[in-house]
Amino acid sequence: MEWLIWLIPLLPFVGFLLNVFVIRHERPAGLVASGLVAASFVVAVTAIAMLAGLPEEERRIISVGWEWINAGDLRVPFGIMLDPLSAVMVLLVTGVGALIHFYSIGYMHGDARVVRYFAYLNLFVTMMLFLVMGNNMLILFLGWEGVGLCSFLLIGHWFERKSAAAAAVKAFVVNRIGDAAFILAMLAIYANFGTLNFYEVTVAGEVQPGFLERVPEIIGQSFGPSWQPIALATGISFLLLIGATGKSAQFPLFVWLPDAMAGPTPVSALIHAATMVTGGVYMMTRTEALFAASPATQTWVLWVGALTALIAGTAAIAQWDIKRVLAYSTVSQLGFMVAACGMGAYVAAIFHLLTHGIFKALLFLGSGSVIHGTHDTQDMRKMGGLRTAMPTTYWTYLVGAGALAGIVPLAGFWSKDEILAHALSHNHWPQLIILFLTSLLTAFYMGRQVALVFFGTQRDTHYHAHESGRVMTVPLIVLAVGAVIGGAINLPWGHWLTDWLHPVLHEEAGSFNPVLALIATAGAVGMSYLGWWLYTSNAAKVKVGGKDPAYRYTGDIWDGLEEAWYVDRLYERVIVQPFRGLGDFLARVFDPQGIDGLVLGIGRFFGWAGAQVRELQSGYVRTYALVFTAGVVLVLSFMLIFTR
Amino acid sequence: MVPTSYYILLSAALFTIGVLGVLIRRNAIVVFMAVELMLNAANLALVAYARERLSIDGQVLVFFVITVAAAEVAVGLALLVAIFRTKRTTDVDEVSTLRG
Amino acid sequence: MDLILFLITAAVALIGAIAMLVSRNAVHSALFLLLNFAAIAVLFLLLQSPFLFAIQLTVYAGAIMVLFLFVVMLLGAEQVEDTPDRIAWQRPLAVALGVGLLGVAVLAALRYAPGIPPGGAAAATFGDPAELGRLLFTRYLLPFQVTGIILLIAVVGVVVLNQYGRSKAALKPPPGD
Numbered sequence: 023m024e025w026l027i028w029l030i031p032l033l034p035f036v037g038f039l040l041n042v043f044v045i046r047h048e049r050p051a052g053l054v055a056s057g058l059v060a061a062s063f064v065v066a067v068t069a070i071a072m073l074a075g076l077p078e079e080e081r082r083i084i085s086v087g088w089e090w091i092n093a094g095d096l097r098v099p100f101g102i103m104l105d106p107l108s109a110v111m112v113l114l115v116t117g118v119g120a121l122i123h124f125y126s127i128g129y130m131h132g133d134a135r136v137v138r139y140f141a142y143l144n145l146f147v148t149m150m151l152f153l154v155m156g157n158n159m160l161i162l163f164l165g166w167e168g169v170g171l172c173s174f175l176l177i178g179h180w181f182e183r184k185s186a187a188a189a190a191v192k193a194f195v196v197n198r199i200g201d202a203a204f205i206l207a208m209l210a211i212y213a214n215f216g217t218l219n220f221y222e223v224t225v226a227g228e229v230q231p232g233f234l235e236r237v238p239e240i241i242g243q244s245f246g247p248s249w250q251p252i253a254l255a256t257g258i259s260f261l262l263l264i265g266a267t268g269k270s271a272q273f274p275l276f277v278w279l280p281d282a283m284a285g286p287t288p289v290s291a292l293i294h295a296a297t298m299v300t301g302g303v304y305m306m307t308r309t310e311a312l313f314a315a316s317p318a319t320q321t322w323v324l325w326v327g328a329l330t331a332l333i334a335g336t337a338a339i340a341q342w343d344i345k346r347v348l349a350y351s352t353v354s355q356l357g358f359m360v361a362a363c364g365m366g367a368y369v370a371a372i373f374h375l376l377t378h379g380i381f382k383a384l385l386f387l388g389s390g391s392v393i394h395g396t397h398d399t400q401d402m403r404k405m406g407g408l409r410t411a412m413p414t415t416y417w418t419y420l421v422g423a424g425a426l427a428g429i430v431p432l433a434g435f436w437s438k439d440e441i442l443a444h445a446l447s448h449n450h451w452p453q454l455i456i457l458f459l460t461s462l463l464t465a466f467y468m469g470r471q472v473a474l475v476f477f478g479t480q481r482d483t484h485y486h487a488h489e490s491g492r493v494m495t496v497p498l499i500v501l502a503v504g505a506v507i508g509g510a511i512n513l514p515w516g517h518w519l520t521d522w523l524h525p526v527l528h529e530e531a532g533s534f535n536p537v538l539a540l541i542a543t544a545g546a547v548g549m550s551y552l553g554w555w556l557y558t559s560n561a562a563k564v565k566v567g568g569k570d571p572a573y574r575y576t577g578d579i580w581d582g583l584e585e586a587w588y589v590d591r592l593y594e595r596v597i598v599q600p601f602r603g604l605g606d607f608l609a610r611v612f613d614p615q616g617i618d619g620l621v622l623g624i625g626r627f628f629g630w631a632g633a634q635v636r637e638l639q640s641g642y643v644r645t646y647a648l649v650f651t652a653g654v655v656l657v658l659s660f661m662l663i664f665t666r
Numbered sequence: 667m668v669p670t671s672y673y674i675l676l677s678a679a680l681f682t683i684g685v686l687g688v689l690i691r692r693n694a695i696v697v698f699m700a701v702e703l704m705l706n707a708a709n710l711a712l713v714a715y716a717r718e719r720l721s722i723d724g725q726v727l728v729f730f731v732i733t734v735a736a737a738e739v740a741v742g743l744a745l746l747v748a749i750f751r752t753k754r755t756t757d758v759d760e761v762s763t764l765r766g
Numbered sequence: 767m768d769l770i771l772f773l774i775t776a777a778v779a780l781i782g783a784i785a786m787l788v789s790r791n792a793v794h795s796a797l798f799l800l801l802n803f804a805a806i807a808v809l810f811l812l813l814q815s816p817f818l819f820a821i822q823l824t825v826y827a828g829a830i831m832v833l834f835l836f837v838v839m840l841l842g843a844e845q846v847e848d849t850p851d852r853i854a855w856q857r858p859l860a861v862a863l864g865v866g867l868l869g870v871a872v873l874a875a876l877r878y879a880p881g882i883p884p885g886g887a888a889a890a891t892f893g894d895p896a897e898l899g900r901l902l903f904t905r906y907l908l909p910f911q912v913t914g915i916i917l918l919i920a921v922v923g924v925v926v927l928n929q930y931g932r933s934k935a936a937l938k939p940p941p942g943d
Binding site: 640642644645648651652654655658659662 | 852853856859860863866867870871873874877
């Protein structure tokens with residue numbers, strides 16, 4: 023039983039190794055990569071079925087491979103675990119991941135580096151599985167950094183494009199900020215709890231404690247003055263929050279995610295839906311005990327999430343790139359999840375994470391299908407009227423958009439409603455209003471996107487749009503089914519997910535508020551229709567390279583939204599440009615004149631001195647003899663004077 | 667008897683002339699002769715001091731100097747001949763390929 | 767009587783040395799040096815060193831000077847200094863250094879100036895070649911043997927120095943010629 027859970031992360035890893043060292047051709051690479059991830063999914067389902075068979079208090083399978091680090095007091099076993107929280111994450115990662123792998127076979131067909139692409143994709147899934155299955159902070163960090171690395175490699179897959187290379191570097195660098203905070207949090211945890219394990223584990227007959235189980239004990243008692251434990255919990259959890267803002271693309275570190283669209287579309291789907299960005303939310307949920315001990319951090323988390331949701335939601339409205347709309351939408355929905363964490367509604371956060379993983383993967387793969395069918399067109403101004411040319415994509419996309427907009431009874435409605443209901447029942451009024459506004463915006467921009475892409479007439483006729491192949495449409499259909507029924511896992515009447523996560527999160531099912539649900543649904547439907555109506559009736563005003571029809575009413579505000587409130591430009595001005603200036607100064611002035619001047623100056627001096635002294639070696643024996651004689655006279659004079 | 671210092675002064679004068687010969691003359695053979703002159707000047711001083719101290723060891727030393735000088739001249743002149751074969755000159759200034 | 771003889775001989779030695787220095791012709795230089803060596807040989811005799819007198823004449827004036835003359839004539843190196851001196855600037859310096867050296871030597875000679883050498887019975891028998899020979903084969907036996915080795919090495923060296931070039935020249939003529 024224990025060994026079974028090792029198969030879950032190791033199967034994709036085997037795929038990675040095979041694709042790196044053995045496979046040389048596109049077809050076997052795609053089949054092996056998606057086959058092994060699918061196998062991992064099957065293993066995960068089996069393992070979870072076994073997990074479900076255990077009594078509720080014992081639903082945690084921990085397996086230690088070996089003692090990873092044994093240095094003084096620091097003992098880190100290489101241990102993974104499967105508990106209800108990990109289980110749902112594993113299902114999402116392997117399930118959606120397998121579909122994305124399968125879809126990639128069609129999407130990446132004919133790419134020059136497709137074997138490498140599948141290798142990275144497998145490694146990505148492996149690392150994400152280690153992230154969600156690790157039983158200590160260090161393995162979580164291994165996966166955390168691993169997905170960072172893979173995102174860098176995959177965003178930069180088409181590194182010949184300058185924008186892709188720059189986006190890859192940007193993703194990597196921005197993530198580093200969060201990672202630094204995460205490392206500090208890890209050190210603080212080790213310093214105060216003496217262990218990095220989440221839960222108690224037995225290694226070679228020796229029991230190692232887990233810090234999550236000791237949080238009440240440490241935070242509650244063993245410190246002196248009463249403010250200290252709070253300060254400790256606040257410090258650690260705040261550092262973890264910064265880590266999560268980096269990985270889960272929250273304000274102010276969300277800027278890397280929209281740029282990450284430069285990668286292949288299935289990669290965007292993988293990063294946005296199944297892996298990577300969910301890491302931050304998962305991590306906060308896992309260490310929920312620490313956050314619960316610090317009300318201050320909770321407030322910060324709540325505000326960060328709400329503001330991110332609003333900023334990204336407004337930015338998504340004004341985008342022209344089909345993928346950038348979805349990117350900002352992802353940031354916005356992640357803001358919902360983080361806000362839910364901040365409210366203490368971790369189940370709601372995970373619920374939204376799961377449903378969002380499904381319908382966002384659907385939307386990304388659908389947009390990939392659109393891009394594929396329109397020969398690499400991403401600008402929505404060049405699209406229009408595609409619903410006749412690509413019916414399957416249209417219908418599945420419509421389902422995904424509805425789910426994202428929160429149309430009842432699709433998956434997104436239930437999860438989003440749970441977050442809003444929780445905010446209402448716990449009286450987080452400002453955040454409730456912000457999140458509600460954001461959900462209206464969400465419905466609006468999805469209506470706008472569907473109208474721009476699929477309705478009206480094709481505005482750029484330089485290409486012939488066609489439906490994608492079966493290898494790409496089948497994953498879309500599967501995901502569309504998931505987006506329809508996904509909400510069923512935590513319906514207000516069944517709350518199966520809440521019960522399932524109860525051993526980990528100890529949360530009771532929240533109350534269902536029919537009035538709020540009704541208002542939210544009405545708003546979603548109304549705003550979707552508004553968006554759709556606005557852009558279908560004004561379709562004639564949308565020109566290739568032109569301004570948005572809404573620009574007429576909002577003016578420059580629209581430009582600001584398109585640039586996501588100029589956060590990127592702020593970084594450009596405040597951080598990047600001074601750095602460039604400094605680098606420029608160092609490279610053009612200080613290095614050639616200061617360093618080189620010094621170094622070359624020393625070299626030149628000795629060269630010059632050598633040239634001068636060189637003259638002394640005239641090669642004339644008589645000159646040497648002359649000097650020698652002078653020395654003799656001097657020494658003799660010295661002896662004559664100073665000796666008696 | 668003549669005072670020993672006279673001999674020493676004569677030796678000093680001869681030695682100085684030898685040094686000047688090395689420093690001024692360019693003909694390698696003449697330079698060699700000047701070296702021999704210096705050796706002889708030193709010999710003269712040694713013999714004079716030996717007489718002064720009534721110690722015959724000084725004369726033995728001179729004997730050795732003369733023998734070694736003979737060997738040195740033989741080798742030195744052989745070197746000169748070898749150089750002459752490649753350079754076609756006995757001018758010491760011409761043999762200056764080791765200049766910096 | 768001794769003093770007059772010394773002065774004449776010293777004058778001859780100095781004249782020989784200076785003439786060697788200033789002669790343009792290397793053969794003349796060699797001959798003047800021969801004169802100088804002969805004068806020094808006479809001075810050795812004045813200093814009660816009959817054995818050295820003999821050696822000076824046979825080895826120096828005889829063997830070595832003959833060798834010098836032979837090489838000068840073999841190489842045809844009588845007059846090589848007719849080209850302008852490239853480092854003429856160091857001639858005054860050389861003279862100045864010579865004067866300095868002479869000054870130092872004279873000062874040293876005067877400071878430790880010994881007077882008239884002692885006379886007496888010991889002085890009368892001083893410089894006996896038999897005594898010198900006895901010393902050579904007793905106290906100075908090791909240096910004596912080493913001298914022999916030095917001479918042997920010199921012979922070998924001379925042979926090697928000239929053998930090398932000849933064998934090579936026999937194989938192929940030097941490219942410069």
